[in-house]
Amino acid sequence: MSIQLADIFQDGMVLQHDQKVKVWGTADPNEQVTVQLSTGTPSETTADNEGKFAVDLDPHTPATDLTLTASTSSEQVKVQHVSVGEVYLLAGQSNMNLLLRYDHDYHTNPKKVLSLIPKQISYYEVPKVKLNSPKDPLYGDRGKWQALNDQTAEQFSAAGFYFAIELAQRIKMPIGLVWMAYDGTTASSWTSKEALMKNPILKKTYIDSYEKLLRDRPKGEYEKFLRMVAEQSKNPENGPFWDNVLMGNVSHDDLCKAYKEHHELFVDYVMGPESENRPHGLFDTMVTKIIGYTFKAMLWYQGESDDAHAEVYDTLLTTMINDWRARWNTTFPVLQMQIAPFYHWFGVFYGTYFPYVREKQQLVTETMPKVYMTNVMDAGMKYDIHPKNKRTAGHRFAMLAFDKIYGFNKHEGAPLVTAYHRNGQEIEISFSESSSLALKSALKQSLVVTAGTETVDYSVKAFDNRLLLSLKDDVSSMPVKVAYQFAPYSEARMFNENGVPVSPFKLNL
Structure with missing residues (x-):
């Protein structure tokens, strides 16, 4: 059996920088194998009884046009134009x-x-x-x-x-x-x-x-x-x-x-x-x-x-x-x-x-x-x-x-819901990944409040990473559900300061 590297180790490949890099392949059973990246430190190992081998190369800084060699006592495989990066x-x-x-x-x-x-x-x-x-x-x-x-x-x-x-x-x-x-x-x-x-x-x-x-x-x-x-x-x-x-x-x-x-x-x-x-x-x-x-x-x-x-x-x-x-x-x-x-x-x-x-x-x-x-x-x-x-x-x-x-x-x-609280007709919802929520028009098409089978009207304001809902219908004695984009398809109406949409949610309060 001749020495072979795994298929992914080919000319033009990119290796991860600043981490140890695993290289593996096959050779004759129990044969000594040396792997080296250009002038880097060689790594040596012995193929197992099935001829499989693997080594870890030392971390390398970003570079281009390097050569990876894998060799035994009788032959050598080269991979050309290797880069190191991300x-x-x-x-x-x-x-x-x-x-x-x-x-x-x-x-x-x-x-x-x-x-x-x-x-x-x-x-x-x-x-x-x-x-x-x-x-x-x-x-x-x-x-x-x-x-x-x-x-x-x-x-x-x-x-x-x-x-x-x-x-x-x-x-x-x-x-x-x-x-x-x-x-x-x-x-x-x-x-x-x-x-x-x-x-x-x-x-x-x-x-x-x-x-x-x-x-x-x-x-x-x-x-x-x-x-x-x-x-x-x-x-x-x-x-x-x-x-x-x-x-x-x-x-x-x-x-x-x-x-x-x-x-x-x-x-x-x-x-x-x-x-x-x-x-x-x-x-x-x-x-x-x-x-x-x-x-x-x-x-x-x-x-x-x-x-x-x-x-x-x-x-x-x-x-x-x-x-x-x-x-x-x-x-x-x-x-x-x-x-x-x-x-x-x-x-x-x-x-x-x-x-x-x-x-x-x-x-x-x-x-x-x-x-x-x-x-x-x-x-x-x-x-x-x-x-x-x-x-x-x-x-x-x-x-x-x-x-x-x-x-x-x-x-x-x-942005994900991290906390929520209801006090009578007031509901406050807090989110991760935000310091300034932005609300788009037609929010009520995507943010729906219900009590039983009835839709509940509300007014809404955003403060920092919090959303404050004031329920207009008197449902203070009833449990309510708040759902945002919790449907197969609906339009995004809430975003954080970087324009990332708030993730869908449903809450029982």
Whole structure:
């Protein structure tokens, strides 16, 4: 066996600065291996009985055009044009996966957007693999480091693009982005089997239900689904149709009409052994390929596909993050995006349980160390699950990093309710991440007070980070509920001083 490094160690890669960096690969069993970054201190180890080896390189300051060598007594592997700088992991489902070419600003004026790109950004797309078999990866082997430029940008994550552009303006060093996202996936597919099995709730919800599905399903149903998918891919109308949908070129009425009249363009999803959404599926085929690669923090944009089990999403996401942190052996920061307002898509895919997913995302932020949250509650689309304004998402991620990772700014996270109190007809609500709340017009369309089945009128004022509601109807002897944007889709009407929308909430008083 010749010495080999893991796939992610390639020409043009970016390593994390000022931290120890793990490098791993395979060699002959029990062979001595030496790894060195240019003139840095060599690290030595011995491959185990299976030929696997791993070393930690000493921290390195930001640099460019270095060479990584891994050698044995008989051969040497070189990785050229290595940079050292800031590395971020971009992970999640379709809204992290949505390409720049589908972004509104890019679609409107691509030259202007491409002119923003600096030279020091590179990215690695983890191959989108559904099953460890010769059939994979699904979309071709794009697992290589590439420079972000006007030739590659439109095939990169739109949210990741705008995040990196703003990061580069403040962080004057090379930037590396490890992009690991897959459309329509739940967090259960990104979580290891061991972690799911250890939690009785998750085992029952995901592992047991999946195994029961496989046992009880009519014979041939899954094979029929795979044939339908194959036929759909051959339909000449399929590619252009979905391209226009993702571009936002198809109206709501036409989307609903297409679903009814051209059902051949849609295939009802059937879970099976080759499904990306099977429990721990993408953990096995994608996450394991990069475990140990050192990065500054993770951007997590996911949750839409977990609406079916919103009641356990906090348990699932907490378990996934803890599992990943244990495998990386570090409590890396997580910057998560609260999912956007959305009503329905094609007239059939509804965001009914999105408010509860958002509630669970907030709970994870409040209970886990180094998990921070921002949102795009002002940038959703009523009839599209993929908001086309990804500049806002990238900007909010960048501002959150500048606050929580670098300490440049303050109050860039989503304001959350920290305390509330009722005194008769007066209600006071306090928020984190704010020193000056801003209220927009038509607030009462999004901030609703009810007593029983009746809507209660009120006046409202903002003081610093507090909201004061004065109830006009006499309900002093009745319990009331206060709900803000706690619906699949509604407009953001409250912001902090930095323009970050207040996170949705519901209160019983």
